Amino acid sequence: MVQKSDGGYGYDTTDLAALRYRANEEKADWIIYVTDEGQKLHFDTVIDAGKQVGYMDPAKTRYDHVGFGLVLQVMAGGEEEGKEESKKPKIGKMKTREGDSTKLMDLHDEARNRTLEIFRQRMKEDEEEGADKKVQVDEAQLEQTAEVMGISAIKYYDLKQSRIQNYVFAYDKMLDPRGNTGVYLLYMYVRVLSILRKGGYEPEALAALVKDAKFTISNKSERELALALLRVPEQIDLALTDLQLNRLTDQLYEIAVKIGEFYQQSKVIGSPEEKSRVLLLEATRRVMHLLFSLLGMKTIERI
Secondary structure, X not given: OOOOOOOOOOHHHHHHHHHHHHHHHOOOOEEEEEEEHHHHHHHHHHHHHHHHOOOOOOOXXXXXXXXXXXXXXXXXXXXXXXXXXXXXXXXXXXXXOOOOEOOHHHHHHHHHHHHHHHHHHHHHHHHHHOOOOOOOOOHHHHHHHHHHHHHHHHHHXXXXXXXXXXXXXXXXXXXXXXXXXXXXXXHHHHHHHHHHHHOOOOHHHHHHHHHHOOOOOOOHHHHHHHHHHHOHHHHHHHHHHHOOOHHHHXXXXXXXXXXXXXXXXXXXXXXXXXXXXXXXXXXXXXXXXXXXXXXXXXXXXXX
């Protein structure tokens, strides 16, 4: 059906017209449709029709459908019926209590507020441990940090999933400072910056070091971290080829894990290998910043 009786047009007609415009007017080299996985058949059909009527030449324009699964949540109040030992939480499509679709801004606000609460709780614990010592904190800076970490945590939690699979959204897992989360990655990134600051390696000093010093590998942890950094170009290429962004999140997490192992085995400031290890940390900082940027995640310098 090309046109409905009321003069309107259906999805097939409009998407076919859009394909013709993109391929012939905009001269697109690559058309990527990003929708839920359930619409793949529709777009495959539109593309096949476009080829048959000459709207698109596959030799000139590449087509891909980037499908994604549903975001689910544990439903409030319920368990599946059955024997006591086999009861499981009910899982359903993510919605508000009123049954409406959850707005992204609401997710953002909740993540920021929870992160802010975690920060304040830790400050309270630090004050209690230090008895009469009061922790001085810039409230505006605290809120800004919570904002960045909250948004980055949401983005990372979504992008690390295999995009064609459904997944269950959970704030506690998303904001966990341990494990494969955006919060953990930012902690490790800040840790790199902290070591560089502690050694007095400001940008000018780092630039001079990169120019004059030599990097050498002296133990296994240095080697493993360096190899993780060297795998990044390949993973970027594969992410683009396969249209799977979780390749980048996996590589970023691997680097963070290798940083932890490096810290456990390698002293940096004051060691005979200080300059070489600072070079490795600076390379790590740059690569992590690049991956954060590619994933649309902002970074912070202190926590």
